[in-house]
Amino acid sequence: MTSKAPITSSELANLWMAYQEKTMILRMLEHFIDHADNDEKQLLQSHYNNAAKTVEIITSIFQKEGAVSPIGFTESDVHKSAPKLYDYLYDIMYLHMMTKVEMSLYALFTGMSYRKDIEDLFTGLTAESQAMNSQSTQFLLERGVLIRPAFVSMPKEVHFVQDNNYMDGFKWFSETRPLNTVEVSLIHHAIETNLIGMQLMIGFAQVATDKEVQNYFVQGMKLSKKIEIDLGEFLRQSYIEPPATHAGKATTSKTAPFSNKLMMYNTSLLSSFGLGSNALGGAFSLRSDLPAKMAFIAKDITTFAQHGGKIMIKNGWMEEPPQIEDRNQLTK
Template identity: 70%
Template sequence: MSSSQHPPITSTELATLWMTYQEKTMIMRFLEYFLKHNKNEQQLFQLHYDRAIKSVDFIKTIFQDEGAAIPIGFTENDVNKEAPKLYDYMFDVMYFRLMSQIETGLFALYSNMSYRKDIRRFFKDVTAEAQELYDESTHLLEETGVISRPPYVSMPKEVHFVKDKNYMDGLKWIGEKRSLNTMEVSLIQHAVDTNLVGMQLMIGFAQVANDQKVRNHFVKGMELSKKIETELGDVLRHSYIEPPATHAGKATTSTIAPFSDKLMMYNTSLLSTFGLGSNALGGAFSLRSDLPVKMLQLGKDIYSFAKEGGEIMIKNGWMEEPPQIEDRNQLTKR
């Protein structure tokens, strides 16, 4: 029974706090490693490390008050801060920009699934922190010329309504497809941008993983990210738009693991989930019929990759089980 002055937490709040604990303890390990190797962004990384500790402590307090077991998440045993640099110039900032995008979406969703006042406030605060990290990392990457802005287009001078049903036709074999609209460009651009970072992350993970099956899985992730970037990049090029690219953030030649296989597998699983959601969003908001089909095909590849990752994690005892609902069928069989 809860010893808190607040109402007991609901099953939804238990789930979202539990998932946040996993993600925040993972982020802490990355920050500990990057703080060791990046002297230029110490202030930025230290600020968000301190905030992650505060978030984890808040969740621990809630669980203790509720009499709930504290999750294990990821500990100091999952990071080797003395390992050589696995990624070169500005990758750490690129990585946290990507993770801030994931956090913003997750925590905003969790906020809208919360009922208790202190938990609503907590998710509101961590959403704002993730947005701040996105702003800071984007500013740094633009300032150093590491990332480029999406393409500019001519501003519309008048409003139009779609009158031709061919506007949605993208699967025809004869004749030209219409050029992309700005909504479609933005979703494709975002997918290419995130997979560029994901591909370098997978390359580094594949170089340092200890388990051979885990290493092979990361190689598949590397190839999948390249496939997504290439196929969606070709869609942009067909409309004479050059897809995003960067000269920075490459994996080094190090083969010494800064992170445990367990942590790297969890991070990959989180990115796969994010990729599935982004693909679904891209398909849903694309009005040219060939684009949802392409997103669906890529989504199937991402799902198969994520499923294989889950099986590897279970086999190695790395998948921490979320809190379960009571099994009433089992309880009534006494």
């Protein structure tokens, strides 16, 4: 039997990123589980157990390869005596949002894996996140806090676009065409995610122990609200109400359950996910005003994310990914 091939740079990077994400999720779930009702706790604990197992597997791979394990996020990044930061069902709403991130992340990592054990790991994580997303979706639907996208009449015949104005989203003297279902689905998804993200930012802003970090979360809160309003207007123009929910609000607690480092990383991860989702929305939208709006949103998210990166570096919170050898040093 031949020995396993060395881990590639992409596999090392993806294992490293998975470790960061999973250790962060563990800390978030520890706070949620401490304050959860029994029904919620069972679902949260299941994801916690899966995440803990994944961290053990990745740690074992690093050890076998003779590599140092990342630090990620440890027990020092969660303060278990802190009161509940988010109210009714936010914990499951957060889980629902984060499993969307994980589904995209681990599916991408699977396609970037070459060694069978690494590929199997990410294939399993993709399936695991899909299953957890399904469970959290049904949980929230049963309790009436997750709003389904708009229902539409089923098509009875196939049509092909005949009008060159189909892609025109900027008209001064006449109405633009109604949104198609592809565009509605992408807008709904973006608004749903930003509503959850906005509450996350509100809670983080209330408990951040550094003024610059607090101001950053306030900026994130305002950005999420702006995105929700701007995209919601596209739905309203087609007489569709944007999604909204009465559940999952931040409490009035001012006691931080998480470290500033963890909250900043969580925000960075969601900003990256937002950029990816925004790019997808722009790419698949055929009405020209939608990609234009998505481009402006992407610019705002990029500026926000870059500002956050500078804060993390300034405070020594940004763990550096594994580096490749600097061959330029050989010529000096």
